[in-house]
Amino acid sequence: xYWVSVFTEAAVFAILALGLDVIWGWTGDFDLxxxxxxxxxxxxxxxxxxxxxxxxxxYIIGWHLPVVAAIVLAVVAVVCVAAVVGAIALRNLRGxxxxxxxxxxxxxxxxxxxxxxxxxxxxxxxxxxxxxxxxALNLTYDGYRVLFLVxxxxxxxxxxxxxxxxxxxxxxxxxxSVREDERAAAAYGRPVFFAKYRAYLFGAALAGLAGxxxxxxxxxxxxxAWSPQELLVIYAAILVGGRGNPRGVILGVFVVYIGxxxxxxxxxxxxxxxxxxxxxxxxxxxxxxxxMLKFRPEGIFRERxxxxxxxxxxxxxxxxxxxxxxxxxxxxxxxxxxxxxxxxALSAGLAHDGAPEGPGSDDGGPG
Amino acid sequence: xSAALLEIENLTKSFxxxxxxxxxxxxxxxxxxxxxxxPNGAGKSTVVDLVSGFGRPDSGGIxxxxxxxxGKRPDVISRLGLIRTFxxxxxxxxxxxxxxxxxARRRFAAESLWRCLARARRIRREEEADRAAVRxxxxxxxxxxxxxxxxxxxxxxxKRLLEFARIAAAEPRLIILDExxxxxxxxxxxxxxxxxxxxxxxxxxxxxxEHNLPFIEKTCHQVVVMDLGEVIAQGPFSxxxxxxxxxxxxxxxxxxxx
Numbered sequence: 196x197y198w199v200s201v202f203t204e205a206a207v208f209a210i211l212a213l214g215l216d217v218i219w220g221w222t223g224d225f226d227l228x229x230x231x232x233x234x235x236x237x238x239x240x241x242x243x244x245x246x247x248x249x250x251x252x253x254y255i256i257g258w259h260l261p262v263v264a265a266i267v268l269a270v271v272a273v274v275c276v277a278a279v280v281g282a283i284a285l286r287n288l289r290g291x292x293x294x295x296x297x298x299x300x301x302x303x304x305x306x307x308x309x310x311x312x313x314x315x316x317x318x319x320x321x322x323x324x325x326x327x328x329x330x331a332l333n334l335t336y337d338g339y340r341v342l343f344l345v346x347x348x349x350x351x352x353x354x355x356x357x358x359x360x361x362x363x364x365x366x367x368x369x370x371x372s373v374r375e376d377e378r379a380a381a382a383y384g385r386p387v388f389f390a391k392y393r394a395y396l397f398g399a400a401l402a403g404l405a406g407x408x409x410x411x412x413x414x415x416x417x418x419x420a421w422s423p424q425e426l427l428v429i430y431a432a433i434l435v436g437g438r439g440n441p442r443g444v445i446l447g448v449f450v451v452y453i454g455x456x457x458x459x460x461x462x463x464x465x466x467x468x469x470x471x472x473x474x475x476x477x478x479x480x481x482x483x484x485x486x487m488l489k490f491r492p493e494g495i496f497r498e499r500x501x502x503x504x505x506x507x508x509x510x511x512x513x514x515x516x517x518x519x520x521x522x523x524x525x526x527x528x529x530x531x532x533x534x535x536x537x538x539x540a541l542s543a544g545l546a547h548d549g550a551p552e553g554p555g556s557d558d559g560g561p562g
Numbered sequence: 563x564s565a566a567l568l569e570i571e572n573l574t575k576s577f578x579x580x581x582x583x584x585x586x587x588x589x590x591x592x593x594x595x596x597x598x599x600x601p602n603g604a605g606k607s608t609v610v611d612l613v614s615g616f617g618r619p620d621s622g623g624i625x626x627x628x629x630x631x632x633g634k635r636p637d638v639i640s641r642l643g644l645i646r647t648f649x650x651x652x653x654x655x656x657x658x659x660x661x662x663x664x665x666a667r668r669r670f671a672a673e674s675l676w677r678c679l680a681r682a683r684r685i686r687r688e689e690e691a692d693r694a695a696v697r698x699x700x701x702x703x704x705x706x707x708x709x710x711x712x713x714x715x716x717x718x719x720x721k722r723l724l725e726f727a728r729i730a731a732a733e734p735r736l737i738i739l740d741e742x743x744x745x746x747x748x749x750x751x752x753x754x755x756x757x758x759x760x761x762x763x764x765x766x767x768x769x770x771x772e773h774n775l776p777f778i779e780k781t782c783h784q785v786v787v788m789d790l791g792e793v794i795a796q797g798p799f800s801x802x803x804x805x806x807x808x809x810x811x812x813x814x815x816x817x818x819x820x
Binding site for chain 1: 616638640645646657665668672673675679710
C-alpha cells in the first residue's frame, strides 16, 4: 500500500505540474503563488463536502456536497482567486518582479489561512474527508485506495491529453511566441496580457483539480500540509523532465518524487544521526538540479517544436543539413545541424524529413 | 500623389528633460515607399514606437487609414494592418522558422483556447492552407530547407530574411522597417531592397528608417528628414541635396565622412 500512496501522490503532483508548465513552460512566467492554488483547491473541496463545522472547529461554507461536485466548485473558486492575482501580477510585471509579487500573494494567503480561523480553521486545518464513497462502493480500505489511484491516473491521462492538445495547437504556439519575445508578439497582434492571463487561469484550474484530489488523498488539510516552498520541488521536476513538454513534465514528477524523495528514504542513517538521510536527500536533489542544468538544461524530453512534414523545396528532396545561406555568406559547414550534443540528436532528426510520414508521426518524435 | 495612409500631426514626446520628438508632422502616401532619415538621435525610432503603440506621445495625433491610433495598444494597432520591425531582428528564437511564419500569418480566431480544445482537428485542417502559403514564402526567401530549424540557429543574415518573410506572411497594409540594413552585407542588402520593392509592387505602403542613403535613394519614392526631433524636410530624395538645412544636418555630414 505504501507504493500505491506514493504513486497517487506523484500523479496528483503531475497534474499540478502540467498546470504550472502551461504558465512557466509556455508563457515563461515564474509563478510562485502556484502552490497556493493547490492548497485553496484542497480547502474548498473540504469545506464544500464535509458539512457544517462542529465547534470549536470553524470554517466557511460548510456544505455537504458530493465530493465530485465539491471539486468542480473548488476549481471554480481557485480560478476566481487566480483571476485576481493574475490581473494584478501579470499586467505590467515581468521576470523577477512577477515572481516576487506572486510570492507575496501566496505568503499573504498562507498567513491569512493560518491566523484567521473562521476561514479554514487556522493552523489546525480541516479534516473529515475520509475515503468519500467507500461504503457506497462496498470497498475495503485498501481496495478504495487502489481505485483512487486508478481514478487519479485516469484524470492525469485526461489532463495530459488536454494539455498536449493545447500545446500543439495555435493557442500553445501563440503562448510560446509571447514567451520568446513579448514585443514581437505584440507587434504581430498578440495581446500579451490577455494571452498570459488565459494561460494563467488554465494552469490554476489544473492546480485546483490537483488540490481537490489531494484533499481526498490526505483526508485532512492544514497549514502544515503545504507551504509555498514545496513548489520548488515541482519546478525541479519540470526542469528535469523537460520544460514545455507535457510528457517530460509528467516523467519529471515521477522521477523526482519516486526517484529522489521516496527512494532516498532508504538511505542509511547512522543511529546517532537520524537526520542524516533526509539531509542527504536535500543535497541529492540540489545536486541533481545542478547536474541537469549543466549537462541537459532542456530536460529529459525537450520541448517539441512543430514539425512540418509538407513538401520541401520544389524538385529536390530536403537534406538533413543546413543548406541555404543568405546573402552569399560563408559556405555551410558540411556537418549536421549544430554541434552534436546528446540533445541535438533529436533536432537533427527533426531537420530530416524527406519521405512522407503517416499522420501519427506528429506524436512520436524520434527517441 | 495618392491619399495619405498614415498621417502624423504635431507629435511630441519627451523622455525626462529630453524632447525626443517635437511637433513632428508628416504623412505617408498609400502604396509608396517613404524613407525616414536623420542623424542619430533625430527621433526616428521614437516616432516608430509612437506610431506602433510601443510608446504614448505627450501630444499630437496619429491617424492610420483615417483611424486615430493614440492610446491604442500595439497589438490592436497591429491588427489594423500595421507591422513594424525593430532595429535588431526579433524572431521567436526557440520556435521553428515555419512556426515563426505561421504566427506571423495571424489567424487570431484559431488561437482561442476553447476552439483549440474542442475543434483541434478542424483547426489543424484549416491551417493547411496557411502552411502551403507560408512554404511558398519560405521558398521565395530561400529559407525553405530551414523550416524545421529553430530560429535561434539561423545566421544573422538568415534572421534578417526571416524578418522579411514574416512580414510577407502577415500581408500588412503598412510596413514600418526600423533600420533594415543595419549590419547587412551588400549581397543581402540587395535582396532586402528587392523585398521592399516587392512589398511596394504588391500595393503595400512602406516606411523605411535607414542611415544608408544610397539604399534610401534607390528604394524610396519620397523622404522625410528629421533632426533633433523635428521634421526639417519632406519630398523626393533628389530635392534634398539643395536643401541647406538637410545638408547641414545630415547629408553634409555624410559627405564629409565619405
